[in-house]
Amino acid sequence: MYASVNGIALLGIQGEPILVEVDISNGIPCFDLVGLPSSSVREAKERVRAAIRNSGFEFPLGRITANLAPADLRKDGPGYDLGLALGILCANGILNGDKLRSIAVIGELALDGSVRPVHGVLPMAAAARCAGFTEVIVPAGNLQEARLVEGILTVPVRHLRHAIQYLKEGSLPPESQPSLSSPAGNNLFDDLADVRGQQHAKRALEIAASGNHNLVLIGPPGSGKTMLARRLPSILPPLLHEESLEVTMIHSTAGSFKETASLLSVPPFRSPHHSISAAGLIGGGTIPKPGEVSLAHCGVLFLDEMPEFNKIALEVLRQPLEEGKVTIARANASLTYPSRFLLVGAMNPCPCGYFGQDRETGGESCTCTPYLVQKYRNRLSGPLLDRIDLHVEVPRIRFTDIHSMEPAENSSEVLKRVQKARSIQQQRFPRRTTPTNSLMTAHEVRKFCPLTKEAAGMLRDAFEKLALSVRAHDRILKMARTIADLEEAEIIDSSHVAEAIQYRSLDRKRRISSC
Known part of the structure; x- marks a missing residue:
């Protein structure tokens, strides 16, 4: 008897679809888990066994082999428990595995069958949507996080029995659906x-x-x-x-x-x-x-x-x-x-x-x-x-x-000037996700940091007297560009360069101490 359930592995901040395969055959009762699992995933065998029994279902007596495919991808964390349990129930004939083909399953199981929240549900739900799944079953505690991903139906479950009921009847009991809190406001920083x-x-x-x-x-x-x-x-x-x-x-x-x-x-x-x-x-x-x-x-x-x-x-x-x-x-x-x-x-x-x-x-x-x-x-x-x-x-x-x-x-007044300078940089770098002067390349520094003759002479004197590195030279230019943006000036003049140079005090002190 064979069944498969879709799961999601987490690699960094990216989700990767995996297949939880379960085979039940005759032989000495045992439960083998393969597919490059970590120690936390191997421990899922005992959690799944206890959760199925404490949920009122019979755990199959036979040789159970579960594979997390692809086998060359390292699996970590307890988020595969629910998929393993549903796979075993499908292979044992309690559930119809066809209903799980378009559903991704995420969740950790407690010994009593309750479903606990896991880390990384947001990127995993996003990966499920990108993989073409139409639904994702998640722990009820991760509901609001999963619902941040649009274009996929989120099914919250509090217990293994609730997931089984949803797959059999297409509905959830009222106690499985948590109440959604109102959107939290932005954190208030000190002024x-x-x-x-x-x-x-x-x-x-x-x-x-x-x-x-x-x-x-x-x-x-x-x-x-x-x-x-x-x-x-x-x-x-x-x-x-x-x-x-x-x-x-x-x-x-x-x-x-x-x-x-x-x-x-x-x-x-x-x-x-x-x-x-x-x-x-x-x-x-x-x-x-x-x-x-x-x-x-x-x-x-x-x-x-x-x-x-x-x-x-x-x-x-x-x-x-x-x-x-x-x-x-x-x-x-x-x-x-x-x-x-x-x-x-x-x-x-x-x-x-x-x-x-x-x-x-x-x-x-x-x-x-x-x-x-x-x-x-x-x-x-x-x-x-x-x-x-x-x-x-x-x-x-x-x-x-x-x-x-x-x-x-106050901060709101300063923020207005900051946003105005940022908007100038947005126009300067329209294709960047974060368009700021600090991220300019060497080519962009030469292109977007034109200097007046006096400003160029001042920068040359500072470079020689302070024995600046090329990186420090470019960072002074980037700062001067930002100072000019705050004044909405297209050309960097000597006042902008002078203010940028004065912020290199440790360079000056290191130069003095070495003399």
Whole structure:
């Protein structure tokens, strides 16, 4: 007796249709599972056996062989349980297998037969639609996530008996259909107006948001670096539909997607602790899972106390910063996750945090030797700093700024200017999913960054005196292009270049220390 059920495997953020084949023959009772299953899939045998019995059905006494085809594709996770159970019931003559030909089945089984939610239902449902299936059976807990995919009928089930009833009668019992919550509103970020003073740093955030430029904030403890970083998403434009779908798929795969009735539409903000490993930051595992850089895709990755992060973890950021994606190779699989994010780092100027402060002006005195200061700054390598566009100094806040009654500019006002600059870039790069100046190629830099004679001379002097790399040179041009866009200027003049150069403070300090 043979039966087959359609399932979906998850590879990165892409679903892959598979076939769950079940054969029941005479012989010593046993249950063999083949098709390159992981240990979590092999354990499905006992879950399926108990679920069928506790649902009121007889588990067949015979030699059961289940194959997950194609056999050369690694299978991981508990999402094949429901398909295996339905395949066994079809092969045993309890269900008609013909009704399952156009249906994809996803779900984990508990021992009592209830169906539990699984990760990655959104990309799996999208893959089922692309494969031509007309229906997809999913756990009731994943209903809202699956319904984000249009063009395919979503069938939610809470128990194995409910799936069987649907296949026999074409209807679900009332208790199997969960109530849909209303669409969740966008996450409310803190407003930029909460930050007193720090006009220079706020201007840097506006430039970073307009052109998607990476930045690092340098200042003493309590100067507002973390406050500024956490308010950056409030001046970032909402995600485009393609970006929103991609971001939601990543979070669905990682299991961090919260049940809402809509796609994630606001830029994500991720702030991992400095003790995180390189695998946690980039992603990894036997079956590679997305890391923090992918969870921050189309949003902000904030590294507070950046020099305290493991040096290896920091250095692995170089590839995603340059390419906008992460490729994780394993013996069983090689997966690519998108990771185009805006990096924001925060650091003190020295180990004690008070370098450059003076007691006479109300600040603490630095207790670090020049060697310790330089050693601390060298924790951020030159190649990594080359990929960070803006090096922003955040000084100690003055008392008059804290108690000023003058209203500060709020995030909505800054966002209007950011969106205007983004619209100019959209016209400049009409075919890109994310049209920002930071992603310009070398050819596009030459084409879209025309300089006045004075601006070219200023850039040449800075390049020679600061011993800049070609990458740093191009990043200054990209920043200057964004600054000009904020002023709606077609030609980059000396004021735009001068402002861009001043944001390379760590380049200047490294040059001075080496002399």
